[in-house]
Amino acid sequence: MKAATPFALLSRTVCAAAAAFVLATPALAADNVKIGLLSTLSGPGAGLGIDIRDGFQLAVKLNGGKLGGLPAEVIVADDQASPDVGRQTADRLVKRDQVDFMTGIVFSNVMLAVGAPTFAAKTFYISANAGPSQLAGEQCNPYFFSASYQNDNQHEAVGKTVADKGFKRVALIAPNYPAGKDALAGFKRYYKGGEIVSESYTPLNLLDYGAELSKLRAAKPDAVYIFLPGGLGINFIKQFVGAGLSKDMTLFGPGFSGDEDVIKAVGNPMLGMFNSSQWAHDLDNAANKKFVAAFEKEYGRLPTL
Known part of the structure; x- marks a missing residue:
């Protein structure tokens, strides 16, 4: 087919x-x-x-x-x-x-x-x-x-992948609106065998993630899953890597947080991030x-x- x-x-x-x-x-x-x-x-x-x-x-x-x-x-x-x-x-x-x-x-x-x-x-x-x-x-x-x-489809795929890769402590971040809640629900549905150490819902227009990065530093997860589409993801990824957190935490996201527009805008800080998508160019x-x-x-x- x-x-x-x-x-x-x-x-x-x-x-x-x-x-x-x-x-x-x-x-x-x-x-x-x-x-x-x-x-x-x-x-x-x-x-x-x-x-x-x-x-x-x-x-x-x-x-x-x-x-x-x-x-x-x-x-x-x-x-x-x-x-x-x-x-x-x-x-x-x-x-x-x-x-x-x-x-x-x-x-x-x-x-x-x-x-x-x-x-x-x-x-x-x-x-x-x-x-x-x-x-x-x-x-x-x-x-x-x-x-x-369906909103939760890509997130379910990442949840299973994070579990299969053996990550035991995961932090979750998504915007506080229906798709954000569907996203993290989908991730948790397929993430088994580990602990969700933090789950944060941010304003839909947030571009400064300083508070969230401080929470990550304190929680010490070994993996971070974000659903932050478009400009939200661009800003978070740059700030996450700039704060040095990528040295100790592996970043995951759906395609919305790692598509061609995001890659072009973020550049090298994208290296080491994993994502899922139903399509690629x-x-x-x-x-x-x-x-x-x-x-x-x-x-x-x-x-x-």
Whole structure:
């Protein structure tokens, strides 16, 4: 079976949903499909949202400007990583712009806020990133589909890896929001045979990790697991290595804390860190090579996960 890139999966999911939408509503005689792409395009987490936007728009371009056989109109908006801004913007997209589908959310707290007006309008949401546990459980909704992952998946993989490598004392750090809590829950679910010596939840906009580094120095773990995406991870890794903690503690993280943007920004301090991901730009298959080449040609940079 050939592997597919996340953006290819998202494109195909939207195409299939668009086709189903047209078939299910013949009376509307739809002549185009309208997508509301609401993502984080400013602030510390913007790198993730920009890649979602650029990857989606590239997929539409490579598909001849169509989804489900219909001309596609993509309306792009910035949620500013704010649940309130996200909810208000989603409300506008589904009511005023009357989009057929929504996508693009990075952060799970924003996703949970955006879900309310989106689902109330019976508009399909197809996730390119956020997969909060609530929407896989008690808040499961027939209008929500994910082309990415469940929030805890990558973290479960790292938890097992840390256990398999024999680390006995582990410290955990994540932002205090739904995906952060899902992340550490996933890690702990598969980390067996050792002790969690500290578990810290930090503000989502924190960039100075001095207090957390002091806690690590006092707790003396042999491994540290972080879920700090985008700019959060860039700052933490630099400060962690700069404080000399990498000499005695091995750093682990999910792909979000060790992707191409983070590696480029951090540089040599990334050496010695381990992470997990469902995708990498150098996966050796034809679909991935085509996607990466097209992305680099279009935007002049490597795509991230």
